Amino acid sequence: MERFDGNFTQQEPIPEAGIEAALSVLRHGRLHRYNTAAGEIAETALLEEEFAAYTGAKYCLAVASGGYAMGCALRAMGVRSGEPVLTNAFTLAPVPGAIAAVGARPVFVETTDNLTIDFGHLEEMARKTRATVLMLSHMRGHLADMEALIALCDRLGVRVIEDCAHTMGAAWNGVASGRFGKIACYSTQTYKHMNSGEGGFLTTDDPELAARAVLLSGSYMLYPRHRAAPIPEVFDRIRLDVPNVSGRMDNLRAAILRPQIALLDDRRQRWNALYRVMEQGLEGTNGLQLTQRPAAETYVASSFQFMLPNWEQARVRAFVAGCASRGVELKWFGAPDPVAFTSRYEHWRYADPQPLPQTDRVLAGLIDMRLPLTFSPEDAALIARIIRSEVLRVGQAEDLNVEAVPLAD
Numbered sequence: 001m002e003r004f005d006g007n008f009t010q011q012e013p014i015p016e017a018g019i020e021a022a023l024s025v026l027r028h029g030r031l032h033r034y035n036t037a038a039g040e041i042a043e044t045a046l047l048e049e050e051f052a053a054y055t056g057a058k059y060c061l062a063v064a065s066g067g068y069a070m071g072c073a074l075r076a077m078g079v080r081s082g083e084p085v086l087t088n089a090f091t092l093a094p095v096p097g098a099i100a101a102v103g104a105r106p107v108f109v110e111t112t113d114n115l116t117i118d119f120g121h122l123e124e125m126a127r128k129t130r131a132t133v134l135m136l137s138h139m140r141g142h143l144a145d146m147e148a149l150i151a152l153c154d155r156l157g158v159r160v161i162e163d164c165a166h167t168m169g170a171a172w173n174g175v176a177s178g179r180f181g182k183i184a185c186y187s188t189q190t191y192k193h194m195n196s197g198e199g200g201f202l203t204t205d206d207p208e209l210a211a212r213a214v215l216l217s218g219s220y221m222l223y224p225r226h227r228a229a230p231i232p233e234v235f236d237r238i239r240l241d242v243p244n245v246s247g248r249m250d251n252l253r254a255a256i257l258r259p260q261i262a263l264l265d266d267r268r269q270r271w272n273a274l275y276r277v278m279e280q281g282l283e284g285t286n287g288l289q290l291t292q293r294p295a296a297e298t299y300v301a302s303s304f305q306f307m308l309p310n311w312e313q314a315r316v317r318a319f320v321a322g323c324a325s326r327g328v329e330l331k332w333f334g335a336p337d338p339v340a341f342t343s344r345y346e347h348w349r350y351a352d353p354q355p356l357p358q359t360d361r362v363l364a365g366l367i368d369m370r371l372p373l374t375f376s377p378e379d380a381a382l383i384a385r386i387i388r389s390e391v392l393r394v395g396q397a398e399d400l401n402v403e404a405v406p407l408a409d
């Protein structure tokens, strides 16, 4: 029996240019973004300028995490305590967490079979709750029809914040993900498309939202040092009205990140090459369903999803355990209890309970896998062979004696 012995959580090292730049920041000691020598431009300010140029956004703010960017976006939009905020039922815990952190109430929207937000349910929940903000999570990099979504939200009077944690470098009909909503939020946490350990960005074309975000992040009266922010006059009007909720990025992380922007497009190609090997290896496997990727979507396949439709819980559990015993670490969104990073909407008990039968059905059979760039195409082919053989073996097994086998992290 074939076995895989690679590490599903091992990312690539930081590029040498990033290591050199980080060492130089450590040597001069000016890590705080506003601590600059005469004539010096902070690494953080340069990073913001370069990331804005990469996405085409007018303004960019670098922050401490993707979760911070989302909370900051909600505050900048003036979301108040008790207000409903629409979001995907299929997303990661920091998304409803950011909504809860501003005292607002997450309102979950159903998931389609292709893992995107359900437009019919979005409209229904927007009307029912009168929510005016949608935190749209492009979970696992799956993009909804973005023109249709923005048209619908405009009609409903809903402003969109895009959670691009999994779509940095992705596009819909050639337009970069993050360029559709009023604000976009990105993460540079280790498992995302650029790695600074922790970190994030907020981008927008709206000068007032940008100025609010900069002030919120803790710019004191030093905002003129930003290079991807609006002119000082925009700040002057509001600088005493916006609270400081510190969440700045520092020059060390910025130094690590700057050389990675130029690598994003190459990383996308390498990720997608691994993805295609996985897809080809699993195509036509009885009992397994691949997700459909629309032609308009330019995705960045840093992870891989597939469905085991209508499998009973014990069978999915046996399958996941079987793959784990052969070195293939899978996550199951239908597991009754949250495991490591994987949880789902009913585990977030601070949110109002909501019946979401369609999402329940999708998540019950949804399997998810990291696809780190340290894997080769041969690794991906081997992983696909193992998954395929376990689907066929467990899919047909009569005895599912797996109670003692624990799920992998």
Ligand SMILES: *Cc1c(COP(=O)(O)O)cnc(C)c1O
Residues within 6 Å of the ligand: 065, 066, 067, 068, 091, 092, 094, 095, 137, 138, 139, 140, 163, 165, 166, 187, 188, 189, 198, 199, 200
């Ligand atoms: C990682 C992630 C975030 C938040 O990013 P952090 O930088 O970890 O706070 C938001 N949304 C999704 C879908 C994520 O996977």
